[in-house]
Structure formats: C-alpha cells, structure tokens
Amino acid sequence: MNGTLLDHRVEGPASAPPLLLGPSLGTSYALWDAVAPELAVTHRTVRWNLPGHGGADPGLIGPGATVGDLADLVLALADALGVERFAYAGVSLGGAVGLHLAVHHPHRVSSLAVLCSSARFGGAERWRERAATVRREGLAELAANADARWFTPGFTVPRLVRDHRDADPGAYAACCDALAAFDLRERLAEISVPTLAVAGRDDPATPPAHLREIADAVPGASLVEIPGASHLAPAQCPEAVLTALRAHFGGHAGRGTAVRREVLGDAHVARAQAGQTPFTARFQDFISRYAWGEIWTDPTLSRRERSMVTLTALVARGHHDELALHVRAARRNGLTPEEIGAVLLQTAVYCGVPAANAAFAVAQRVLAEEDASEGG
Template structure:
C-alpha cells in the first residue's frame, strides 16, 4: 500500500520551454539531478524537463522515519505528488536504476500519468533483498562513508578515466541523508514489479550497461521481455563500455537512444528517422546522432523531420530516382563529402554501378566535364571500398 510514510515532496528542477511536452527524469540511488546533465543539455531544447531528487538526495530534505518499511509505491507516489504540485498530468518518464523502478511502477499503477517510458540500467525486482536491508541498517548506524567505496566502484568500468566526475559523484553520495538513503534501500528490497509488467502499455525503451554488475543486463532483459509479453512496443539496447551509471559514462550513446525514443511522437520524426536509416544506414545515422550537440541539435531534428520525413518520404518519386537526382545535384554543387555518402545511399536504394556511371556521364554534359571528372574520381573510391570495382 502506498503512503505508509509521511507525505513527501521531492526537490526538483525544471528547464525547457513551458509549452513543450514534459519529460520526467529520475536518478539512481546515491546520486542527484546532475547525473542527467549531459542529457538535459539536448532534451531541454524541445522538452519541458523535470528532474526530481529522491528522498534525502541532492536538495531533497531528510524524510521522517516511517512506522513501516518504505515501499517502491511510496517513492512513486512522491513523484505523483510532485507532478500534481506542478500541475502536470501526463509526462514521458525516464529513470535510471531506482529512478527506472519508480517509472516502471508508475507505468503499471498510474498509466494515465505516463507517456513514453525509458528504463535505464534498472530491474523489476531485487534478487538480493537481504543485502539491501543490511545496507539500510549499515548507513543508519555508520553513515554513508561505510559503504561509499564498494557502491561507487560499481558505477563505472575500470576503463573510465574521468577522475573529476568520479570524485564529484563520490562527494554527492557522501552528502546523501542516511534516512533517505535507507528508505530507498528498503523500497528496492521489497520490490517485485514482475507480475504487472505485461500491463505496461508502452512504447518503452529499455537500456542496459553491458558491464553493469549492480543490475546486470539479464535483469533489464527480463523487464523488456515482461513488457513485450503484454503486447507493448519495446526496444531493448545494450550500451558497450558502460557499467551502472551509463548515462554518465556513455552520455552520447544514452542521449541518442533517449532522443530517438522520445522524438518518435514529434510530427514527421518517426518516419524521417526510419527513412534516414534505410537510405544512409544505421552506422552513419548513429555517428550523426552521437555527434549531436546543443549547437546542432535543432539542425539534426530539422533534417530528420523535413528532409527525410517530408521530402524523401513523398510517393511522387521512388528512392532510386531520388538518389539519381541527389547525386547529380551534389556533383554540380561540389559537395564532395555528401556526394560520397550518397553514392553509398544510391547503392542501398538499388542503383547499379552502371546506372551511377550514366548519372555521372549525363551531368558532365549539363554541368561541365571538370565536374563530372571529379565526381568519377570520388565515386571510384567509394565503389572500390564497397568491393564493386
């Protein structure tokens, strides 16, 4: 049953346009809202982002001790109470670790409050209930310093060499209120969301850190499978070279996955991303997405929705014809990098080497021999790389 402890209102921070769709970000146990800094820089360009902090974490005050153990429902109702306080009815929910567990509970029990759902490095149950209760008792008796080393050691892989970030997150952990931390541990200990996973409506993105030992990928796979069993649309992704706090260790990859997932509801975006990947290939689009910054985020969104979602998706010309036109224009305008990229795209769209040759020859007549000569050289490099010459 929810609300077995005193009603609690989490601290929070809101950024982004007031009239934009709302995205709620929930952090991992022992961290604060700054865990999401890298993602917020891009999300807040087109979403109203609400970052809440768990009981006793960050700027959230110390909670009162409850007569009964805190449950995951208690923590989730904290978030509902916050959304009510802010006048937010329905929002997309993204959560990492405990934040993901809270988001899952909301999707199961408060589906009217959840749009798209993203669960990162999380689980639907704890296979080690006693260890969480022991951890809660330890911090109450000895403080956060008693567990800081073994806990934070699992946040990153050994290859992660950003010592400044490691030190900052360690200090964040040590500053957490012991009562708040212990209550969160109790909630994880008694949690089992598996029976209701099939009730989650989706769409859902589930992300796992490949080297996560705190909540291994098998637990994330279990979440994805349980939701998929109910017929919901689920995408499961594993992030390489990432342990438990994947959003910090691999910010570009996690941000790309979140934007792909959340942006699917934006007009033209889902169609544009599908066509863009079909024409240019996943590897190229992934590189472009991972290189997204606050400077070029709007441009990436623009070309996905308008160039690929609107123009390339129109039924008036097939993709082979569009590729031939694109090659001719890029040759004539001297856009070498884009021309090479679209030679590969033309092959994906079904143009043969003979047909590409004819396009280059035809443009030589109308745009000039030097233009065509240079294009032949560029195309030759690409076709040799593809093993076609």
C-alpha cells in the same frame, strides 16, 4: 523550493512534450547532466532528486518507505507543474519508480525507459541490512566504494560520489527500505506503454539479465545493451544513452531514421548503425536528427527536388563517395537517368567542366551497377 514537492530542475521549451528523469540511489539529478540538456532540445525535461539527495529535503520520506511512496511524490510534482501525461526515464531506483507508475498509473505515462534497473533488486534482507548500517554508521564507507559499484575500473564522476557521501543517511536508508520491498516481476505483463530497457553490459548491480527479464515480460518492449557501461550508464556513456532515448521517445531522431532508410536504403543505414561506436554515436544521432529529421522532412521541397539540390552540392564540393550514394538515392526518389544527367550537365555550367566530368563518371558507374543488379 516547495517543501512538499520533490526537488527538481526543469529544462526545455514549456510547449514541448514533458519527459521526467529519475535518479538512482545515492546520486542526484546531476546523473543526467550529460544527457538532459540534449533531450531538452525536443522535450520539456524534469529531473528530480530523491529526498535527502543533492541537498533536497529529507523529510518527504521515512522508515518503511516504498517505491509507491516515491511514485506518489513524482505524481505530485507532475501535478504541480501542470503535467497530466508524460514520458519517463529512470535509472536503478528511478527506473523502479517508472515501472510502478506504468503498472499502477498507466494513464499518466505515455512512454517508459528503464535504465540499469530491475523488477526486483535481489534479496530484501541485504537492503534491510544496508539500511540498518547507514542509520548506524552513516554513508562514508559506502561512498568510498561507490566507484566500484557504479562504474568500470578507472572511471569516476566526482560530483556523483560527493552527492553520495553528502546524502542524508535517514533518507538513503528509507530508499533502501523501498528497494527491499520492491518486486514487480509478476505484474510486468500489465505494462501497456511503449517500453525500452537499457542495460550496461558491465553492470554488476543490475546486470543485463535483469533488463532482459523486463523486456521479455513487457509486451512489445525492446532492449538495448551498452558496451562499456556499468551501473550509471547516463554518466559513463551519455552519447549511447542519448541515442537510445531519442530513438525511443521519438522526435526528430526517430522520424529521421525512418526517412534516412527510405532515401538511402535499409542496407546503407544498417551498415552505418553496425559501424557506430561510442566515438561516432553523437555524430550519427546528429545526422538522423538534423539532416534527416528536420531538413529532409521539410515539405517545402519534394524529395525529388531535394535530390537534385543534393547532387549539385556534392558535385560542387567534389564529394564523390557521397555523390555515388545520392545518385542511388535520386533513383529511389524517382529521378530517371536522363534527369540525373540533366542535373549533372547543368553543374558543368555553374560548377565547372572538370567537376561535371568527374561526376558523370561516378554517376555512370552507379547507374550501370544498378542496371546490372536489376538485370541479374
């Protein structure tokens, strides 16, 4: 690794849009282990380590460092990789770097996500005291209490705790100096790039109010709160973080959600999203990204034709709840009741009369409900 550059890891296609991922104080780019590989499907992700973290060279930072110094190192890394403009997501101190870049180098940032971070990390004195303690005593005691600061009770990521313990004390203390001097509250309104603030609802270090302050001050910014997440949300709730970042940074998931609404209707998608849990979040993202973001957007077939194919497949497999949903979708895609009936009649030949009989009953009920709704 070039000793003048931040330690980093690149994943994803070289031709994909670049996305830089910043870490929090005390962690390494392993913080993104459960998220970055998925983001790398549609982006060229670049994870970077703070100096002295994750085995990286501590010599790139020294006493009195600022967040601006770290931002300059990120820009030097981007330059070395041939990246002129990039999307950026960062956690805590990594999020502060993103805010600094968006204020001072807006031409370099295309879109920004700030996770479990703040425009000001409390009083400067406590960070100066922590820096002095670490320079004097090392990181063993802080690392021993990392779980309480980073996660909800009973949850841990041993790799991240180990990275905290093994970080270079001088580089860690210099990062504390940077946090002590950081305050961008008065300049948030200058940020002009699309911005997402992500809060862990159970985060004691940067509680949701800190992210709400950012979202309220940055024009057009949005806020997502993740239930059950503390300070290191990408490690504790990766599915929810992944869903939020995919929707913000675009790609198949963002486009797929729009198409899903157009075909199935706002009410259905709203119900699906309202019912989403951490257990189902990854499946919902898969549906939006793959079924709706890749297949339904393929221009080879029209939406009318796709509705006909979908109806036939659902009849063949006997998926009657989905069939009712897609009879409504077929009407939204322009099929007449007569055309829907013709599709179902053809399924009687190739899928069997009993299957078609059940399908006609479902379709007749749905069409009658639509007629009654239009008449009312």
